[in-house]
Amino acid sequence: xxxxxAAEKSGxxxxxxxxxxxxxxxxxxxxxxxxxxxxxxEYPGNVSLDDEETFLRKVEGLxxxxxxxLSSPNLPGERPEEPRLRDVVYExxxxxxxxxxxxxxxxxxxxxxxxxxxxxxRFLEFTDRSPEERIGILPPERREATVWNxxxxxxxAGCRPEYMPILLGIVEAIADxxxxxxxxxxxxxxxxxxxxxxxxxxxxxxxxxQGVARVGRRANTSVGRFLRLYMRNVAGFRIPPGETDKAxxxxxxxxxxxxxxxxxxxxxxxxxxxxxxxxxxNVVSVMNVRSVSPPIYSAGTAAANHLRKFTxxxxxxxxxWSAYQGPRSLKMNGILAMPxxxxxxxxGEGLTKRDVGRYLYDNAWMTAGVMEQSARDxxxxxxxxxxxFVEQGLIPSEYCRSHDPDRLVRIFWKPExxxxxxxxxxxxxxxxxxxxxxxxxxxxxxxxxxPHKWHQLRQKPDxxxx
Amino acid sequence: xxxxxxxxxxxxxxxxxxPLGRTFLEAxxxxxxISDLKGKVVGALSNHLFQFDQMLPVINxxxxxxxxxxxxxxxxxxxxxxxxxxxxxxxxxxxxLRSHGCNAVIIGVGG
Numbered sequence: 001x002x003x004x005x006a007a008e009k010s011g012x013x014x015x016x017x018x019x020x021x022x023x024x025x026x027x028x029x030x031x032x033x034x035x036x037x038x039x040x041x042e043y044p045g046n047v048s049l050d051d052e053e054t055f056l057r058k059v060e061g062l063x064x065x066x067x068x069x070l071s072s073p074n075l076p077g078e079r080p081e082e083p084r085l086r087d088v089v090y091e092x093x094x095x096x097x098x099x100x101x102x103x104x105x106x107x108x109x110x111x112x113x114x115x116x117x118x119x120x121x122r123f124l125e126f127t128d129r130s131p132e133e134r135i136g137i138l139p140p141e142r143r144e145a146t147v148w149n150x151x152x153x154x155x156x157a158g159c160r161p162e163y164m165p166i167l168l169g170i171v172e173a174i175a176d177x178x179x180x181x182x183x184x185x186x187x188x189x190x191x192x193x194x195x196x197x198x199x200x201x202x203x204x205x206x207x208x209x210q211g212v213a214r215v216g217r218r219a220n221t222s223v224g225r226f227l228r229l230y231m232r233n234v235a236g237f238r239i240p241p242g243e244t245d246k247a248x249x250x251x252x253x254x255x256x257x258x259x260x261x262x263x264x265x266x267x268x269x270x271x272x273x274x275x276x277x278x279x280x281x282n283v284v285s286v287m288n289v290r291s292v293s294p295p296i297y298s299a300g301t302a303a304a305n306h307l308r309k310f311t312x313x314x315x316x317x318x319x320x321w322s323a324y325q326g327p328r329s330l331k332m333n334g335i336l337a338m339p340x341x342x343x344x345x346x347x348g349e350g351l352t353k354r355d356v357g358r359y360l361y362d363n364a365w366m367t368a369g370v371m372e373q374s375a376r377d378x379x380x381x382x383x384x385x386x387x388x389f390v391e392q393g394l395i396p397s398e399y400c401r402s403h404d405p406d407r408l409v410r411i412f413w414k415p416e417x418x419x420x421x422x423x424x425x426x427x428x429x430x431x432x433x434x435x436x437x438x439x440x441x442x443x444x445x446x447x448x449x450x451p452h453k454w455h456q457l458r459q460k461p462d463x464x465x466x
Numbered sequence: 467x468x469x470x471x472x473x474x475x476x477x478x479x480x481x482x483x484x485p486l487g488r489t490f491l492e493a494x495x496x497x498x499x500i501s502d503l504k505g506k507v508v509g510a511l512s513n514h515l516f517q518f519d520q521m522l523p524v525i526n527x528x529x530x531x532x533x534x535x536x537x538x539x540x541x542x543x544x545x546x547x548x549x550x551x552x553x554x555x556x557x558x559x560x561x562x563l564r565s566h567g568c569n570a571v572i573i574g575v576g577g
Binding site for chain 2: 001002003004006007008009010011012013014015016017018019021022026032034035040043046047048055056059060062063066067070071072073080082083085086087088089090091092093094097100101106114115116117120137138141142143144145146149152153156177233234328329330379381382383384439
């Protein structure tokens with residue numbers, strides 16, 4: 001629909017071909033673009049599963065729809081009536097508030113903390129920014145992300161008020177056009193992960209050790225929950241009865257990760273944030289996670305043992321099946337969560353985080369034929385042709401040394417797009433690989449801005465947050 | 467504001483606010499409707515998914531049968547918008563559509 005809107009703005013009538021499963025979502029997006037009547041032609045069913053005869057018949061059926069769409073007027077949409085910032089929309093008991101919010105799809109299926117003005121004001125104390133400040137306009141519903149509604153959803157998610165600077169950083173990250181939040185409702189159903197760096201980790205009691213990715217610690221869990229709740233409420237990604245989150249199966253929210261910065265310093269490594277170019281202060285990063293690898297148990301006193309295991313389990317075992325995203329999207333981030341005891345073996349041989357990424361890049365290979373078939377299986381991508389991409393100058397020539405489908409091509413796209421977060425049980429040898437979503441949800445990092453009264457606020461008596 | 471239904475008076479009541487954000491609508495600009503494609507130019511914009519490259523020849527043939535004299539500009543001219551170059555593809559679109567004389571665009575495929 002964005003493509004249709006772009007064409008219409010250029011003065012050309014446009015008709016978009018949409019398959020049945022995406023028709024409702026297309027209407028929501030069209031309304032949000034201010035063009036509720038953007039013309040569509042419906043391809044019935046799923047093109048990937050139709051035989052040739054059925055495909056031909058259905059495509060011929062698109063022609064009259066296209067003709068109809070090109071000849072219909074495109075009328076502007078009307079602004080809906082919406083509450084103002086501090087308007088009270090409901091008064092009720094705890095249970096009544098839950099039902100009210102749930103009936104309007106304003107929750108994530110779990111009970112929420114009622115967002116009253118008093119609770120929100122406590123969050124707003126932890127930022128110098130005005131509540132009305134706009135952080136961005138979020139797709140697909142094109143709603144304003146504001147300091148105010150960050151606080152509202154932070155209250156609802158069960159965060160503590162002092163997490164507010166982190167929550168603002170998270171929303172700045174997903175509002176950044178480089179993150180491409182508009183792709184977050186796609187079939188692959190990726191789920192973003194937050195990574196935290198800096199002194200706030202210890203100050204706010206974030207877990208960075210055993211069970212780091214498990215629910216249980218308030219800071220990590222509520223911050224992870226906040227992000228998905230915000231994506232539902234302000235971005236507008238909702239599974240049915242909503243219309244805009246098209247995850248086929250999807251995944252639940254990811255608990256926020258924090259890096260073990262003591263261990264990183266002891267190893268002589270840079271932090272994840274520093275590798276992103278943001279120094280050693282408080283930084284929050286967000287990456288869309290398309291899949292998480294199986295547990296990567298690695299053993300031995302030689303770095304090579306561990307590096308080979310990462311390559312085999314994460315690269316050839318998991319990443320391989322989505323490796324086409326690199327040449328297709330020209331971007332493919334990943335995060336390897338590695339416990340300190342494993343990192344120590346690798347760093348002990350003088351290797352850096354970048355060296356690990358380089359090793360993976362240089363040693364994980366697959367056949368071109370499997371990569372091209374995987375692309376075709378995902379969304380009928382019949383135009384995915386590595387040699388054609390090389391010819392168009394889109395990807396490096398090494399992807400087409402010949403036309404032999406058994407020729408080897410790299411699994412990982414770029415070594416510098418593979419990050420390492422040192423975290424987890426410091427004495428266990430299990431790592432985990434988080435694979436990104438190509439151009440969708442690329443790793444985006446933001447500095448966290450503390451209010452000028454931060455230290456004063458932190459010295460207040462410790463009131464119960466919720 | 468929606469008031470409660472008059473349940474227990476012993477439980478605390480919460481006055482709660484809206485958790486969404488205000489919708490920001492752009493003023494729409496759109497192309498004029500076209501009822502007759504004779505002599506018109508139809509471009510194609512592709513995300514290289516869902517066999518659009520196989521759909522297009524069939525669609526173009528169907529349009530030609532209905533509107534003799536219609537001509538087409540292939541999707542390769544504009545580039546795929548399903549890569550990290552989407553912003554660039556959209557930025558280049560107005561000039562490319564103009565230079566090729568396009569009156570209409572078929573876009574595929576959302577799914």
